[in-house]
Amino acid sequence: MIDAYKRLMNVESPPPPKRARGFFTDTSLCIGCKACEVACKQWNQLPADGFAMTGNSYDNTGTLGATTWRHVQFIEQAKANSSRQDQRWLMMSDVCKHCANAACLEACPTGALIRTEFDTVYVQQDICNGCGFCVPACPFGVIDRAPKHGQFEAGTAHKCTLCYDRLKDDMTPACAKSCPTASIQFGDVEELQERARHRLAELKARGETKAELYGMPEGKEATEVGPLHAFFLLLDRPHTYNLPDIPRLPRQTMAQRYGWSAAVGVGFALIGALVFRGRR
Amino acid sequence: MDAANSPPTRGNLPPPLAGEDQARGDGGYYDYPVVRRPVWTWEVPAYFWLGGMAAGAYVTASLAHGFGSADDRRATAGGYYLAAAALVPCAPLLIADLGRPDRFHHMLRIFKPLSPMNLGAWTLTGFTPIAFARAASHAAGTGLLRGPLGALARLVPTRLAELAGCALGLTLAGYSGVLLAATNIPLWAKSKLLGGLFMASALASGSAAVTLQAARRGAPDATLHRLAALESAASAGEIAVLAGYLTQSGRTARPLTRGRFAAPFWLGAVGAGAVLPLLLHRLAGGRRGRALQSLSAVASLCTIAGSLALRWSIFEAGKDSSEDQSASFELSSG
Numbered sequence: 129m130i131d132a133y134k135r136l137m138n139v140e141s142p143p144p145p146k147r148a149r150g151f152f153t154d155t156s157l158c159i160g161c162k163a164c165e166v167a168c169k170q171w172n173q174l175p176a177d178g179f180a181m182t183g184n185s186y187d188n189t190g191t192l193g194a195t196t197w198r199h200v201q202f203i204e205q206a207k208a209n210s211s212r213q214d215q216r217w218l219m220m221s222d223v224c225k226h227c228a229n230a231a232c233l234e235a236c237p238t239g240a241l242i243r244t245e246f247d248t249v250y251v252q253q254d255i256c257n258g259c260g261f262c263v264p265a266c267p268f269g270v271i272d273r274a275p276k277h278g279q280f281e282a283g284t285a286h287k288c289t290l291c292y293d294r295l296k297d298d299m300t301p302a303c304a305k306s307c308p309t310a311s312i313q314f315g316d317v318e319e320l321q322e323r324a325r326h327r328l329a330e331l332k333a334r335g336e337t338k339a340e341l342y343g344m345p346e347g348k349e350a351t352e353v354g355p356l357h358a359f360f361l362l363l364d365r366p367h368t369y370n371l372p373d374i375p376r377l378p379r380q381t382m383a384q385r386y387g388w389s390a391a392v393g394v395g396f397a398l399i400g401a402l403v404f405r406g407r408r
Numbered sequence: 409m410d411a412a413n414s415p416p417t418r419g420n421l422p423p424p425l426a427g428e429d430q431a432r433g434d435g436g437y438y439d440y441p442v443v444r445r446p447v448w449t450w451e452v453p454a455y456f457w458l459g460g461m462a463a464g465a466y467v468t469a470s471l472a473h474g475f476g477s478a479d480d481r482r483a484t485a486g487g488y489y490l491a492a493a494a495l496v497p498c499a500p501l502l503i504a505d506l507g508r509p510d511r512f513h514h515m516l517r518i519f520k521p522l523s524p525m526n527l528g529a530w531t532l533t534g535f536t537p538i539a540f541a542r543a544a545s546h547a548a549g550t551g552l553l554r555g556p557l558g559a560l561a562r563l564v565p566t567r568l569a570e571l572a573g574c575a576l577g578l579t580l581a582g583y584s585g586v587l588l589a590a591t592n593i594p595l596w597a598k599s600k601l602l603g604g605l606f607m608a609s610a611l612a613s614g615s616a617a618v619t620l621q622a623a624r625r626g627a628p629d630a631t632l633h634r635l636a637a638l639e640s641a642a643s644a645g646e647i648a649v650l651a652g653y654l655t656q657s658g659r660t661a662r663p664l665t666r667g668r669f670a671a672p673f674w675l676g677a678v679g680a681g682a683v684l685p686l687l688l689h690r691l692a693g694g695r696r697g698r699a700l701q702s703l704s705a706v707a708s709l710c711t712i713a714g715s716l717a718l719r720w721s722i723f724e725a726g727k728d729s730s731e732d733q734s735a736s737f738e739l740s741s742g
Contacts, residue, residue, distance in 0.1 A: 137517070184438045191440060201437055235590065237526035238514040257514045258507015260447040261525045264591035264730065267740060269443040273507050283507025351742070370437035370733070372740030378590035379522065381600060385589050389582035389603030392645060396611045397574070399641045400471035403634050404480055 148247035149295060150357035151304065152320040153221055154327060155369075156339065157311035160186060160219035164198040167306035171291065172197065175280050185217075194274040194281075197288040198223050198303050203368060220360070220369050221312055223303070224249070224270045224288035225343060228354025231377050232262035232271050232287075240285070247317070247357060248290040258283040267353065267375035290358075317357050321345070324361055331361075338364050342371060352377035420728040422666040442736035443592045445727055451505040453719040455498050456584040457613070459532065460606065461715065462494035463577035464614010466539055468638065470570040472618075472631075480634065483627035485546050487618040491577075492543040494617075495536050502532070524587035531583065535576040542569040581610035584719075588726065594739045595663055595722070595729035599656035605649045606719070609681075612642035613715035616685070616708035623705040629696045632704050636689040643682045643711060650678070660735045664725035673721040681714010 133139070168174065174195040182188050185202035192199045203218040230249045233241040240255035241262060251271075262271045262285050271287040274280050291301035299305075304314035313320060324341050331339045342349055343359030349366065350356070353375045362369060436442070469487030472480040503512040515529035541564045547553035548561035585606030588596040596602055619635040627635075654661050664673055688707035692700050729735060 191444075193444075203437065231592070235523055235525065237518075237520060237523045237529060238511075239518045239520065240514070255511075255514055255517070256508070257511035259515070259525055260505070260507065261523070261587075261591075263444050264446045264593045264596075266444065267442075267592045269441060272444055273447045276507055285507075348742070365435065367435050367737060368437065370440055370442050372442060372737065374740050374742040376592055376597070376740055378592070378597070382524075382586065382590055384600050385586045385603045386582070388601050388649075389586055389607045390578075392604040392607040392649065393578040393582055393611070395645065396608075396638075396642055397467065397471065397578075400468065400638050401475050403638050403641075404472050404474075404476035 143245045145247075146245045148317040148357060149290065149315065150226060150248070150317040150320060150359070151223060151290070151301070152313045152315070152324050152359060152361070153223065154311050154313065154324070154361045155218065155220040156327075156331060156336070156361060156363055157309045158200070158219040158221055159309055159311075160200055160202055160217075161308060162189075162200050163306040163308060164221050164303035164312055165189060165196070165200060167302040168198045168288075169195075171294070171302035172289070192222060192224070192270050192272070192287070194272040194286040197286075201369060203364075205364075216363070218363055218368070220362070221303070221307075222369070223358050224290075225268055225353075225359070226288075226290060226357035227375075228350075228357065229352065229377050229379075231265040231267055231353065231379075232285075234377070234379050235261045235265035237261065244292060244295075246290065246292075246295050248292065248295075249287075250289050250292050251285050251287065253281060253284055256284040258285065260285070265378060267372055267377075288358075317355075321355075321359070324359065327361060336363065340365075342366055348374055352380055420663075420668060421732055422662050422670075436733045436737065439733055441731045442733055442740075443730050445730045446591070446593065447507075448505055448723075450720075451501040453716070453723040455501040455505075456606065456719045456723075457716045458494045458501070459498045460581045460584065460610025460719075461613040461617055461712065462491040462498070462539065463535070463581035464611040464642075465494065465617045466491040466535075466542070466577045466614070467574050467581075467611065468615040468618045468635070470574050471638075472634075473566075473570060476631075476634070479628045480631050483622040483625070483631045484618050484635070485550075486621040486625065487614075488539070488543040488546050490617045490621060491539045491614075495532075495539055498532060499536070502529070524583050524590050528580070528583045528587060531576055531579045535573065535580050538569055538573040538576060542566065542573055545569065578607075581614070582607040584610075588723070592736070592739065593726045593730050594660045594732055594735035595657065595726045598658070598660040598735075598739055599653045601649050601653040601656060602722070605646065605653050608642060608646035608649050609715045609718050612639060612646050612682070612685075613712045615639040615642055616711035616715075619704050620708040620712070623701040623708065626701060629700055632700055633693070636692060636704055636707070639708065639711065640686055640689045643686050647678075647682050647686075650682070660729070660732070660738065663728040663732065664722060667725055667728055669721040669725040669728075672717045673725070676717030677714050677721055679714075680710050681717055682711070685711045685714070 187202045199222045201220045206215040304312045343356030345355040465487040469484045472484035520526040544561035545564035548558040585603035589602040685707040692703035
């Protein structure tokens, strides 16, 4: 009976867990070539987003989205009359963070969003019914629903898969493979974290005082969403890259919110009982 | 697919207050939003409104049936019809809003109360048949439903249906605000009271719907006075929770209080939807007969319309709030 149910509902036992894989994006090495964006689009067969000019440095991509899973930011830091040493051009290849406690995954009502054997967060395209709840749940604004009547996988949620298909065949994700400066490094998360700590120490020693890691287990940004399996070495405060100081996990405050809601409901029922009482 | 990814402008946000510019320019990435704009459309607030009203009407009718006089029971039984009727468009609205409506049943593929969306889908699935069964049972009792269906409806255990329906109905009325709040949209998530606010609004509109049908069908004065007291309590509660919500939200609430939806919010949801019905019910307090019936009916219509204005303005202003970079930084500052 249970076997028949499992066959009917396509219930399979998950593959055995493997070592956690992720990205370490070292923005100090990024040259803004956008090879990652192109490689991602090509491998994952994502359509182009048009040719809009934003007027914001070389960033004509704008944001991550349903059909854009890598996004290179360009930050021009130059004050008027400042010396050349004070002027910086920061670049950063943004991507889904594959949070240890992912808000999108917790929001998903269908179980389409799953954690894979590589500890990454993945949308099963045959399960997602496009409810759209993961979209505002993500504290980083990563995941998005493809337009309902578009050409590309209409109506379901999309984001970086960490090239799940390539991982299955022991291959490096397309963006990391194409990165010419090793700004995007792929590997076992723990090993990458170790590498990141060394790199930070090296940069600090060279005088990059504002450099910091974002998404490490010890960082305050891991308070709610946990360590990010795609984490970053930044050259300025997280806000500079539109990253929140402490990305929120909605689950943390949900009980309190239900509590207030229940209090109002119970209060109404009590008043109702009092109003109608004893009129039989 | 032209420029699908170019970031939305902040044009929908109200202009910053004088002297607020420094606080706004928080050193973010240009003025790009931190979070994504919700993709939901009008079906969602319409569903929240109808589902909440159905739940409120069911709970009100059940309270009158559990505690009230024979007059109260007779006058409020129409609430069961209203609850069932308001639930009819709910599931279609929810399904229409999906990106893949053909896969609506995937909502019930798993039971995951951690996700308010999943909890709501299950609650609606449970509440709808109970509300219909209770309405059918009443119809059979009054002789409206005859034949084999009527005989079947007579088998419905009414007291059990009322208790289970109230539990599920209150969940349906209460989860919608929590669902919006369980996101990273500043306007929805900053305060802890959105769930309570939607609950109060749902119960106010539901009891108002019961009052409306009772007044239209010429219910006894005593019953109308009791219903008015209950509805006023809900409206007063709604105003109190709303005050708390706006206080907790602070500057984050500006897309609602000063933005494009300020008029439907202040005039519709607060003025016509909560304050005016309170005054009208107070005015009706000493009256009897037709004057009482008319005043109750007008007050109830205002409450019902205001409930829609509240859901709609908070829902739409929340979309604008997603573009508020500094509010997002404030929300995630710990």
